[in-house]
Amino acid sequence: MTASSVLVAIVIVPFVVSVATFFLPVRMSKPLTVVTGIAIFALSAALVPRVLRAPIRVGGTLQADALSVVFLVATAFLYATTAIFAAGYLHLEAGRSGARYGRLFYSGINLFCWAMVVAPVVNGIALLWVAIEITTVVSALLVAIDDTEAASEAAWKYVLLASLGLGIALLATIVMYYAGTATFGPAYNLSYAKLLAGAHHFPPAAVRLAFVLAVLGFGTKMGLVPVHTWLPDAHSEAPTPVSALLSAALLAICFYAILRFYQITERAVGSTYPRDVLLVFGVASLLLAALYLLRQRDVKRLLAYSSVEHMGILAIGMSFGVQLATIGVLLHVLSHAAAKGTAFFGSGSIVRKFGTKDMRRIRGGVGVLPWSGPLMVAAILALSAMPPFGIFRSEFLIVSGGLSDPHDAGAAILVVLVTIAFFGLSWFTSQTMLSPDPRPGGAPDQVVGAPDQVVGAPDQVVVTRGEPSVWIVVAMVIGLGALLVLGVHLPSQLSQLLDQAARELGGPR
Amino acid sequence: MGSVPSTYSGTTDLLTLLVLLTEFAMLRAPLLRSQIRLYAFQSLVVTVLAIVVAASRHVPDLYALAAVTFVLKVVLVPGLVLRLMRKADTDLAGSSVLGVASMILIAILVSVFGFVTITTLHLHSDVLPTPTLAISVAIVLVAFVLIILRQDVVSQAVGFFSLENGVDVASLVVAAGLPLLVDVAFLFDLLVAVVVFGVIMRVHHGRSNTLSTHDMDRLRG
Numbered sequence: 001m002t003a004s005s006v007l008v009a010i011v012i013v014p015f016v017v018s019v020a021t022f023f024l025p026v027r028m029s030k031p032l033t034v035v036t037g038i039a040i041f042a043l044s045a046a047l048v049p050r051v052l053r054a055p056i057r058v059g060g061t062l063q064a065d066a067l068s069v070v071f072l073v074a075t076a077f078l079y080a081t082t083a084i085f086a087a088g089y090l091h092l093e094a095g096r097s098g099a100r101y102g103r104l105f106y107s108g109i110n111l112f113c114w115a116m117v118v119a120p121v122v123n124g125i126a127l128l129w130v131a132i133e134i135t136t137v138v139s140a141l142l143v144a145i146d147d148t149e150a151a152s153e154a155a156w157k158y159v160l161l162a163s164l165g166l167g168i169a170l171l172a173t174i175v176m177y178y179a180g181t182a183t184f185g186p187a188y189n190l191s192y193a194k195l196l197a198g199a200h201h202f203p204p205a206a207v208r209l210a211f212v213l214a215v216l217g218f219g220t221k222m223g224l225v226p227v228h229t230w231l232p233d234a235h236s237e238a239p240t241p242v243s244a245l246l247s248a249a250l251l252a253i254c255f256y257a258i259l260r261f262y263q264i265t266e267r268a269v270g271s272t273y274p275r276d277v278l279l280v281f282g283v284a285s286l287l288l289a290a291l292y293l294l295r296q297r298d299v300k301r302l303l304a305y306s307s308v309e310h311m312g313i314l315a316i317g318m319s320f321g322v323q324l325a326t327i328g329v330l331l332h333v334l335s336h337a338a339a340k341g342t343a344f345f346g347s348g349s350i351v352r353k354f355g356t357k358d359m360r361r362i363r364g365g366v367g368v369l370p371w372s373g374p375l376m377v378a379a380i381l382a383l384s385a386m387p388p389f390g391i392f393r394s395e396f397l398i399v400s401g402g403l404s405d406p407h408d409a410g411a412a413i414l415v416v417l418v419t420i421a422f423f424g425l426s427w428f429t430s431q432t433m434l435s436p437d438p439r440p441g442g443a444p445d446q447v448v449g450a451p452d453q454v455v456g457a458p459d460q461v462v463v464t465r466g467e468p469s470v471w472i473v474v475a476m477v478i479g480l481g482a483l484l485v486l487g488v489h490l491p492s493q494l495s496q497l498l499d500q501a502a503r504e505l506g507g508p509r
Numbered sequence: 510m511g512s513v514p515s516t517y518s519g520t521t522d523l524l525t526l527l528v529l530l531t532e533f534a535m536l537r538a539p540l541l542r543s544q545i546r547l548y549a550f551q552s553l554v555v556t557v558l559a560i561v562v563a564a565s566r567h568v569p570d571l572y573a574l575a576a577v578t579f580v581l582k583v584v585l586v587p588g589l590v591l592r593l594m595r596k597a598d599t600d601l602a603g604s605s606v607l608g609v610a611s612m613i614l615i616a617i618l619v620s621v622f623g624f625v626t627i628t629t630l631h632l633h634s635d636v637l638p639t640p641t642l643a644i645s646v647a648i649v650l651v652a653f654v655l656i657i658l659r660q661d662v663v664s665q666a667v668g669f670f671s672l673e674n675g676v677d678v679a680s681l682v683v684a685a686g687l688p689l690l691v692d693v694a695f696l697f698d699l700l701v702a703v704v705v706f707g708v709i710m711r712v713h714h715g716r717s718n719t720l721s722t723h724d725m726d727r728l729r730g
Contacts (some may be wrong), residue, residue: 126691133694137701144708152705152712153728156662159705163669163698164656167676170695171649174676177684178642186566187686205630233728 003050004058006043010072011062011118014040014079018110026102030087033106037080040117044069044076048493052500060189063123066500070330071120071256074337077482078249079113081475085345086241088471089352104145105239112138112245119253124190125173125264128257129166132221135250136162143238143246154230154237161230165220172213172261179206179268192260199267207268214261215277222254223308224315225285232292235304236357240348243300247307248340252333255314262318263505271506275319279410282315286417293424298357299347302428303340306383309421310336316414317398318505325401326502328394335390335486339382342479345472346376350432352468365433371467373433375476380429382483384422390486517565518641521682524558525644528678529620532651532671536616537609541594541663545587548667548674552582555674555681562681570689571681578677581696586670589703593710594663606658616654620647641682648675666706670699 001009017036021029047069050056055065064072086109092098115138119131140162144155177190179202188194199207220227235243258278265274289309296302310332317329347357349372354362366373382389395418402411467473485491490498531551538544556579563571607615627643649672656668673695680687 126688130688130690130694133698137697140701140705144705147708147712149712150728152708155705156709157728159698159702160656160665160669163702164653164672166695166698167649167669167672170676170691171646171679173691174679174684174687175642177687190687203630209630237728 001046003047003056004062006046006050007056007058007062007064007121010040010043010047010076011121014110014114014117018107018114021110022103022107024103024106026090026092026099026106029102029106030090033083033110034080034087036110037076037083037113040113041073041076041080044072044117047072048497052493052496057123060191061123061127062121063192064121065504066497067256067259067330067504068120069497070333070501071252072117074252074334075113075116075120075249077334078245078337078341079117081341081345081478082109082113082241082244084471084478085244085348085475088469088475089240089345089348091352101145105142108138108142108145109241109245112142112242113249116245116249116253120256124192125176125195125257125260126190128260129170129173132169132218132254132257133166135253136166136221139234139238139242139246139250142242143234145242146237146239148237151237154233158230158234161227162221165217165227167217168213168220169217169257172210172217175206175213176210176261176264179203179210192263195264196267199264202264202268204269207265208273211261211265211274212277215258215281218254218257218261219281222251222258223285223311224281225288225308225312228285228288228308231308232301232304235307236298236300240300240344240351243303244341244344244348247304247344248337251307251311252337255311255333259318259505266506271321275321278315279319282312282317282319283410283413283417285309285312286316286414286421287312290417290420290424293421294427296424296428297359299350299359299362299428299432300344300357302359302424303343303347306343306421306425307336307340309418310340310383313395313398313414313418316410317401320398320402320405320408320410321506322401322404323502323506324404325398326505327498328397328399328401330498330501331397331486331490332391332394335382335394335483338479338482338486339379339389339391342379342476342483343376343383345475345479346372346379349468349472349476350376352472354463359428359432362432363435365435367436368463368465369467370465371473372476375473375480377429377433378480379476379483380425380433382480384425385418388487389480389483391483393487393490517561520561520565521558521641522644524554524561525641525648525678525682527554528558528674529644529648529651532648532655532675533613533616535667535671536612536651536655536659539609541661542591544664544667545590545594548670549583549587551671551674552578552587555677556583558678558681562685566685568685571685574689574692577693577696581699582670582674586699586703590663590666590706593707596710606660612654612658615658616651619650619654623647623650642679645675645679645682648672648678662706662709666702669702673699 051064051066051069057063092102115131115134122128122131140155140159143158144151183198183201223231235247262274285308289305292305314329317325349369351357353369382391385391385395399411528551531547535544535547538547556575559571559575623646624643627646652668652672656665
C-alpha cells in the first residue's frame with residue numbers, strides 16, 4: 001500500500017463502520033469495532049516510517065507530517081483499546097431499548113473516533129476546525145446517551161461551553177485568514193504549507209489576536225483553566241468508554257489544534273509571545289487541578305482533574321521553547337493517552353463491581369478485583385509519573401528542558417504542583433484500592449447500598465471477588481504494556497518521529 | 510479584484526449593525542418567546558447578508574449557505590425551541606441577575622471594548638472591510654453577556670445561537686473564501702444544541718418544572 005492510500009483508508013474506514021454499526025445488531029458491532037480500531041492503529045503505525053522520509057499529501061485536503069502522526073497514533077491507540085474495553089464494559093438491557101442503546105452507542109463511538117483520527121490528518125486550520133466541531137457534535141450526544149438528570153445536565157454544560165469555545169476558535173481561524181489576505185489576496189486556501197510559508201509577512205497584531213483566541217477557544221475543549229468547567233461533569237457522567245476517549249484522545253487533539261496555531265504564530269511574531277500565553281494557561285490549569293485532586297470523592301472526576309493537570313503540563317512544556325522539552329511534550333501526549341485510557345478502563349471495572357463512583361464506598365479494590373485492581377494501581381502510579389512508565393520519561397524530559405534556562409521558574413513550579421497532584425492521586429489509591437478487604441475473613445460478601453446512576457445496575461450490589469469482564473483486563477494490559485515500552489525503551493522510529501515533530505514545531509533552526 | 514465598492518461595504522456595515530442591535534433587543538426582551546422570535550429575525554438579517562455578499566463578491570457557494578441558513582435558523586431551530594417550550598408549558602419570563610438597564614449598560618461597555626480592541630490592531634486591508642470584524646466581535650461579546658447574566662436554559666441557548674450568528678457575520682464578510690464546510694459544520698452544532706435542549710426539557714424540566722439553571726448544580730467540585 002502506498003502512503004496516500006493508507007491515509008485515505010484511515011479517513012474512510014471508521015466512517016463506513018460507523019454507518020454500518022448503526023444498522024447492525026450489537027453482537028456484530030462489538031467485534032467489528034474492535035477489528036476496526038486495531039486496523040486503524042496498525043495503519044497509523046505504518047505511517048511512521050513513511051512520514052519520516054517526507055510529509056504525505058493527498059490532494060489539497062489530507063496531509064500528514066511527523067506532528068500529525070504523533071497525534072494520530074495516540075488517537076488510534078485509544079480507538080483500539082477503548083473498543084476492546086467497551087466490549088467488556090457494556091451491559092445492555094434485554095429488549096428493544098437495550099438494542100437501541102447499543103446501536104446508538106457503537107455508531108456514536110465509531111463516528112467520534114472517526115472525527116478524532118481525521119482531525120490530525122486534514123490539511124489546514126479550517127478543516128481542522130471542522131473535524132473538531134464534529135467531535136463536539138458527536139460526543140455531546142454520547143455524554144447525554146444515558147438519559148439521566150445528571151447526564152443531561154453534564155451534556156448541556158458540555159454542548160454549550162464547547163460550542164462557545166469553538167465559536168471563539170472559529171473567530172481565531174477567521175482572524176488568521178484575515179491576517180493572510182494582506183499577503184495572499186481575498187480568497188485563498190488555509191493549508192498549513194501556505195500559511196507557514198507566508199506567515200512572516202502577516203501583520204503581527206492580527207496573528208497575536210488569532211493565537212490568543214485559538215488558545216482560549218480550543219483550550220475550552222482541551223480543558224485549560226479557567227475554561228475547563230464542563231470537563232469534570234462530562235467525564236464523570238458519560239459512559240466510561242466515552243470518558244476514556246474524551247479524556248485521553250479528544251483533549252490531546254485540541255492541543256494539536258493549538259500547536260498548529262503555535263507553528264504559524266511562531267513564524268510570524270517569534271516564539272516569546274505564544275510561549276508566554278501557554279505558560280499562563282498551563283500554570284493556572286496545573287495549579288487548580290492539583291488542588292482539586294486533593295478533594296475529589298468521585299473516581300471519574302478524579303481522573304478528569306488529572307487530565308486538566310496533564311494538559312497544564314503540556315502547555316507549560318511548550319512554553320519552555322526548548323527542543324528537549326518539546327520532545328517531552330510530544331512523548332507526554334502518547335504516554336498520557338495510554339495511562340489515562342488505562343485508568344478510565346480501571347474505573348469502569350470499579351464502577352461495574354461496586355456499582356458506585358463514590359470513593360467513600362469503594363474499599364479493598366485490589367482484593368476484590370484480582371487483575372484490574374493491581375492494574376488500576378499501576379495506571380494511577382503511571383499517571384503520577386512513577387518510573388518505569390512513559391509519563392515518568394516524558395515529564396523528566398520536560399523538566400530537564402525547563403531547567404536548561406536557569407532563570408526560568410517554570411520548571412520549579414511544575415515540579416511543586418506535580419507533587420501536590422501526586423498526593424491527591426495516592427490518597428485515592430490507598431483509600432480505595434489498597435485499603436483492607438471489606439469482607440471479614442474474605443468470606444460473606446459485603447452488600448453495598450444503592451448505587452449511583454449506573455445504567456443497568458441493580459439496586460443492591462453484592463461485592464464478590466472476581467473480574468466484571470476479561471475484556472477490561474485485556475484493554476488495561478495493553479495500555480500498561482504500551483506505557484512500559486514508552487518508559488523503558490522507546491522504539492527508534494518512534495523516537496525519530498518525536499524528534500522530527502519537535503523540529504517541525506520549533507521552526508527551521 | 511480591486512477595492513470593494515463603497516455601496517457594498519455600506520450595506521454590509523448596515524446589516525451587521527442590525528444584527529448587533531437585535532442582540533441588544535434580545536438582552537432586554539423579558540419574555541423567552543420574544544427572545545426566540547428576535548433570534549429568528551436576526552438569522553433573517555444574516556441570510557440577507559449572505560445573499561448580498563454572494564451577489565457582490567461573486568461567491569455562488571454563499572447562495573447555498575443563505576438557503577440553509579434560512580431553513581435552519583429562521584424556520585427550524587426557532588420553531589423547534591418554541592414547540593418544546595409550548596409542550597413544557599413553562600414560565601414564560603426569563604430570569605436575570607441584574608436589571609435591564611444595568612445589563613444594557615454592561616453590554617454597551619463590552620461592545621465598545623470589542624470595537625476598540627479590533628480597531629487598535631490597525632488591520633488594514635484594501636479588499637475587506639475591517640469595521641465589520643469589529644462589529645461581529647462586539648456581537649460575540651454581547652452574546653456572552655446574555656449567556657452569563659440571564660439564568661435560564663432558553664436564554665443560554667439563544668445566547669449561543671446568536672453568538673453563532675455573530676461568528677457567521679465575521680466569516681461572511683471578512684473570510685468569504687473560507688470553505689463552505691466550516692459554516693455548515695457550525696450549523697450542525699445548532700441542531701445538536703437543540704437536541705440536548707430537548708433532553709434537558711424532558712428530563713430536567715419534568716422534575717423541577719422550571720427552566721432556571723439554579724437547579725443545575727448537582728455536578729460540582
